[in-house]
Amino acid sequence: MIKTFTQDDLVLYVYNELPFAAKAKLEQALTQDYELADHCSELLLAKVDLDKALHSPSPKVVHNILSYSRNLSL
Amino acid sequence: MNSVQLSDSNLISLYVAGDENAFELLLNRHKNKVFTTILLIVKDTYTAEDLLQDTFIKAIHTIKSGRYNEEGKFSSWICRIAHNLAIDFFRKEKRSPVITLEDGSNILNVLSFAEESAESVQIKEETHARLRELIQQLPPAQKEVLIMRHYADMSFQEIAEATGVSINTALGRMRYALINLRKKLSTDNNVYDKNIYPG
Numbered sequence: 001m002i003k004t005f006t007q008d009d010l011v012l013y014v015y016n017e018l019p020f021a022a023k024a025k026l027e028q029a030l031t032q033d034y035e036l037a038d039h040c041s042e043l044l045l046a047k048v049d050l051d052k053a054l055h056s057p058s059p060k061v062v063h064n065i066l067s068y069s070r071n072l073s074l
Numbered sequence: 075m076n077s078v079q080l081s082d083s084n085l086i087s088l089y090v091a092g093d094e095n096a097f098e099l100l101l102n103r104h105k106n107k108v109f110t111t112i113l114l115i116v117k118d119t120y121t122a123e124d125l126l127q128d129t130f131i132k133a134i135h136t137i138k139s140g141r142y143n144e145e146g147k148f149s150s151w152i153c154r155i156a157h158n159l160a161i162d163f164f165r166k167e168k169r170s171p172v173i174t175l176e177d178g179s180n181i182l183n184v185l186s187f188a189e190e191s192a193e194s195v196q197i198k199e200e201t202h203a204r205l206r207e208l209i210q211q212l213p214p215a216q217k218e219v220l221i222m223r224h225y226a227d228m229s230f231q232e233i234a235e236a237t238g239v240s241i242n243t244a245l246g247r248m249r250y251a252l253i254n255l256r257k258k259l260s261t262d263n264n265v266y267d268k269n270i271y272p273g
Contacts, residue, residue, distance in 0.1 A: 046252035
């Protein structure tokens, strides 16, 4: 029998927090439950979108932090 | 030094032993997520850069003085410092943060765009700006969990503890945040299509 997974399980799966055994069972369920797979793909796509919003600090700031570290001896 | 093979924990050990290159790798590995975490809270590039420096200066002092606790992930730890500093700043200001105009951002900062055409860079930057705008439009509780989990790399258990809610509530908020974001993006795309193919 296939375990019923909740939407919260999908969130845990997408963020790699589902325990190993549950992860394997969920991946098996995803091949058979198209509705579950659809929900999962939406969450995964949102996660990919979020990565696109990543922003970089200026090289000057990075340089300042590295200089601070090099000049500090405790 | 091969950064791919070295874990954060390895790099910290090397840094404690005096290897500044290890710290550079650690900084380059995490700076974008930490910076984005701060930026989404304070909404101002210059303030975010100041707070990024403060965050890493705190981390440098903690690690170099031997007070860094090896338990837990470095990424969660550094992002928690950043998150707390950003929230402190926000509270101290007691006003709506200044919003930096997108055309004021330094395009040279976005290293991955270095070899792309100016037009491509502009389109990408506009899309990314829209995404950040959509994140800002999320209900505060959803936005908080989203920033903590996706950018600050905190676990749902850590988020639940930090925000004083159950793990199920944190998960629910995250799920709604992701779904809302997808819906908003999907609406954006539909509007875009209608403009291209009117009638």
